[in-house]
Amino acid sequence: MTPVPANIEEPVAPLLIVGIGNILLQDDGFGPQAIAKLQSEYEIGGEAELLDVGTPALDFVDYLVGRETVILLDALSSGGEPGDVLIYEEEQLRRPLPGMRLSAHQPCLHETLFAAEASGLRFKQLRLIGVVGATFEVGTELSGSVRQGMSSAIDLVLETLRLRGVRVRRRKDPSPNEWWNFRSERPASL
Amino acid sequence: MSTRINIDPVTRIEGHLRIDVEVDNASVSKAWASCTMWRGIENIVLGRDPREAWLFTQRFCGVCTTVHAMASVRAVEDALRLQVPPNAQFIRNLILINHGLHDHIVHFYHLSALDWVDIMTIPRADPAKAASLAQSLSDWTGNSVKEMKAAQDKVKGFAGSGQLGMFATGYWGHPAMKLPPEVNLIAFAHYLQAFTYQRYALQVVGMLGGKTPHIQNLAVGGVQNAINLDSLATLNMDRLYQLKYLTDSVVPFVQQVYFNDACTLAALYPEWMAYGAGVRNYLAVPDLPVNAQASAFDLPGGVIVDGNIAYAKTLYTAADTEFRHAVTEDLTHAWYKGNEPQHPWKGETQPHYTDFEENGKYSWVKAPRYDGRPMQVGPLSQVLVGYAQGHPLTKKWTDAALDKISTISRRKVTVNDLQSTMGRHVARAIRCAMLSELAQKHWEYLVTNISSGDCAVYNPPKFPDGEIEGVGTHEAPRGTLSHWVVIRNGRLSNYQAVVPTTWNASPRDNRGAPGPYESSLLGNPVADSEKPLEVLRTVHSFDPCMACACHTYDPTGQPIAQVKVL
Numbered sequence A: 001m002t003p004v005p006a007n008i009e010e011p012v013a014p015l016l017i018v019g020i021g022n023i024l025l026q027d028d029g030f031g032p033q034a035i036a037k038l039q040s041e042y043e044i045g046g047e048a049e050l051l052d053v054g055t056p057a058l059d060f061v062d063y064l065v066g067r068e069t070v071i072l073l074d075a076l077s078s079g080g081e082p083g084d085v086l087i088y089e090e091e092q093l094r095r096p097l098p099g100m101r102l103s104a105h106q107p108c109l110h111e112t113l114f115a116a117e118a119s120g121l122r123f124k125q126l127r128l129i130g131v132v133g134a135t136f137e138v139g140t141e142l143s144g145s146v147r148q149g150m151s152s153a154i155d156l157v158l159e160t161l162r163l164r165g166v167r168v169r170r171r172k173d174p175s176p177n178e179w180w181n182f183r184s185e186r187p188a189s190l
Numbered sequence B: 001m002s003t004r005i006n007i008d009p010v011t012r013i014e015g016h017l018r019i020d021v022e023v024d025n026a027s028v029s030k031a032w033a034s035c036t037m038w039r040g041i042e043n044i045v046l047g048r049d050p051r052e053a054w055l056f057t058q059r060f061c062g063v064c065t066t067v068h069a070m071a072s073v074r075a076v077e078d079a080l081r082l083q084v085p086p087n088a089q090f091i092r093n094l095i096l097i098n099h100g101l102h103d104h105i106v107h108f109y110h111l112s113a114l115d116w117v118d119i120m121t122i123p124r125a126d127p128a129k130a131a132s133l134a135q136s137l138s139d140w141t142g143n144s145v146k147e148m149k150a151a152q153d154k155v156k157g158f159a160g161s162g163q164l165g166m167f168a169t170g171y172w173g174h175p176a177m178k179l180p181p182e183v184n185l186i187a188f189a190h191y192l193q194a195f196t197y198q199r200y201a202l203q204v205v206g207m208l209g210g211k212t213p214h215i216q217n218l219a220v221g222g223v224q225n226a227i228n229l230d231s232l233a234t235l236n237m238d239r240l241y242q243l244k245y246l247t248d249s250v251v252p253f254v255q256q257v258y259f260n261d262a263c264t265l266a267a268l269y270p271e272w273m274a275y276g277a278g279v280r281n282y283l284a285v286p287d288l289p290v291n292a293q294a295s296a297f298d299l300p301g302g303v304i305v306d307g308n309i310a311y312a313k314t315l316y317t318a319a320d321t322e323f324r325h326a327v328t329e330d331l332t333h334a335w336y337k338g339n340e341p342q343h344p345w346k347g348e349t350q351p352h353y354t355d356f357e358e359n360g361k362y363s364w365v366k367a368p369r370y371d372g373r374p375m376q377v378g379p380l381s382q383v384l385v386g387y388a389q390g391h392p393l394t395k396k397w398t399d400a401a402l403d404k405i406s407t408i409s410r411r412k413v414t415v416n417d418l419q420s421t422m423g424r425h426v427a428r429a430i431r432c433a434m435l436s437e438l439a440q441k442h443w444e445y446l447v448t449n450i451s452s453g454d455c456a457v458y459n460p461p462k463f464p465d466g467e468i469e470g471v472g473t474h475e476a477p478r479g480t481l482s483h484w485v486v487i488r489n490g491r492l493s494n495y496q497a498v499v500p501t502t503w504n505a506s507p508r509d510n511r512g513a514p515g516p517y518e519s520s521l522l523g524n525p526v527a528d529s530e531k532p533l534e535v536l537r538t539v540h541s542f543d544p545c546m547a548c549a550c551h552t553y554d555p556t557g558q559p560i561a562q563v564k565v566l
Helices: A026-041 A058-064 A109-118 A144-163 B040-045 B050-057 B065-080 B086-115 B119-124 B127-137 B145-161 B165-169 B181-209 B237-268 B321-326 B379-388 B392-409 B421-451 B500-504 B516-521 B533-540
Strands: A015-020 A042-044 A048-054 A069-076 A085-089 A125-132 A168-170 B003-007 B017-024 B027-035 B282-284 B287-289 B297-299 B301-304 B313-315 B327-330 B367-370 B467-476 B479-488 B491-498 B561-563
Touching: A015 A026, A015 A058, A015 A144, A026 A042, A026 A048, A026 A069, A026 A144, A048 A058, A058 A109, A058 B086, A058 B181, A069 A144, A085 A144, A109 B181, A125 A144, A144 A168, B017 B516, B017 B533, B027 B516, B040 B050, B040 B491, B050 B065, B050 B479, B050 B491, B065 B086, B065 B467, B065 B479, B086 B181, B086 B237, B086 B287, B086 B421, B086 B533, B119 B145, B119 B181, B127 B145, B127 B181, B145 B181, B181 B237, B237 B392, B237 B421, B282 B379, B282 B479, B287 B467, B297 B421, B301 B379, B313 B321, B321 B327, B321 B467, B327 B491, B379 B392, B379 B421, B379 B479, B392 B421, B479 B500, B500 B516, B516 B533
Parallel strands: A015 A048, A015 A069, A069 A125
Antiparallel strands: A042 A168, A085 A125, A085 B561, B003 B017, B017 B027, B282 B301, B287 B297, B301 B313, B327 B367, B467 B479, B479 B491
8 A cells, every 4th residue: 555654643642532413403512512611621631632523424433543442422312311411331332223324424423433443443441421412403502401411421521531540630710612602792894 | 006115214313314216117206305304504603703604604514514614714705805815725725625535535435335335245255366356457555465355354254243333234135236246345445445545634634724523724814824834833844744645645545446446336337327317407616716816726617507518608716606696595395484486695494394295395405496407516517517618637537437437348438428326426536536636736836835935824804884795615525515695794694505415405396397316316226125225326326415413322222321410
């Protein structure tokens, strides 16, 4: 194959915390919103990376390359009452699902894990922390139930980070980075 | 007696394409394409500052993030008649090109190849024979016996463990699967290699865009990349050469592997160059501007009507006057209020849901029309409008593809045969080969311009009082994308995105004219109504994209732990 300079792939953090979901569809944005909250409220050591991937297709695999531990934060559409926090391990996420492939972009989590395996990726741990959503309409506001579930989910992430020896410190002055809530006050004519 | 097939996947991802077909004598006689999710998502930017709209629009879709960001800033710049500096054009172009390379590679290998490649035959293949066949077709260095053997072992591993994963839903053993085991093995070996090369292309997007999947470097008026050849913190020579290494490794994969495989597939499935033409009106806008004025482009635009592929009317600019006035959206068969076709600047998105009514309203997709005509968009349109205008780069790769297919199949294949299901795959490979050359060319443009001492990346926007309108276009991997904005006193008062899949998945209009998906399915063979593989082949050839706006995980099993919120 084409020779590629050895250092072409930039090194990545071994631990990945990844938020999945569409920020524009209310509770579906749980994952990305949780990532933004973690980034604004905590200083986290460089062995862990926080990433909002939105709603990827198979390119999701690209972000898993080089990782040992992957924690997925995602909204759930079933499995409990709105706001319930549920945990799934890799083996459960890999179970085949019924249904037919029609849209070429249907492949998501399940197919991503399979594609990861096909391209030779193995993880020490891969776990999904989900919060059951209540409403998935157009908007950036989370429902009350998901906002409540968020703090338990974040505690679970922090616990994992500490268990892995990653330095975690609460920021004295949180710097909110929730761009979807900003309303610019700049004058219309500059 | 006709059979009705409804393909409406019920899976965890909300928002779907649903296809209904009627089959008579093993052939499709009627077809409906319906999107079952409301996409009124544009409303979220109304009232906002036009300078930040792109941050939201790149969240419309999870696959095509970059393209919606780009169309948005271009729309606002068009409304302001604001030019962007040459560096900004080249940086944007490199992002778009590399996104396109990534997207086309993934579509061919990972999202549609398995419609044609029966992986369950691979354990029977002879790896040595496969390697020697692959080497006879291409100079690629990844066609060794060892590579073929490793790919075969992978399939044996999956098959042996019973863990077929995403291969579990394939139509293996279907009578329409016709490739010899060795060819299936070659395709699968390249399927595995493709993971690496699509990732390299995406890395270029990330390096220039700040991060992926949501780039951070855009601005209305240019880009936010600081350029200083001597500074470590900015876009400097090291960084630029790192980009070049990545590109130089992707180019041979595209030209020697993907391009070859698409041509080989077409040669071995000749019957699929006779099905699936559908709507023979083609639209593509010009893209990859090569100067600040955006008055010249490296990719041509044009319009072809009624299958007259010898003549394309040129679209000279990305927001050509003709284009501005020709686009309307018809709501007759879409679940919205109103029946009169609307221009996107006047467009309204007022839902009016009925059930699926095959003679009434049946889709959340509006029906875009160009001068009242349904249009096919995508790589096939891009290639046909370029070829008709004698565009040298289009001609070079199209002729190379036609020669290759003709040689392998020992049958004269012409540009006319590209108007088909298989033709869309070949056209995508042609476009991708063109993009691979342009990736290197635009890198040169950027480096030359910076070396001349120009480090400008941004022209600040000034918003006037009153109302202005703009359209931003991008000839995206799936075809013509346009964002239409109305800005009143510096705030967005209307925003409509007319996306490629809206053109292709369009429902019927007020004259009853079907959209490209619907019309391309007519006459498709269906050997087994229980396993409509042929329908999927034609729909997938368009690279449909509508399932990705929402992503909740719908678990099937019990969680290992539940945390109760008190």
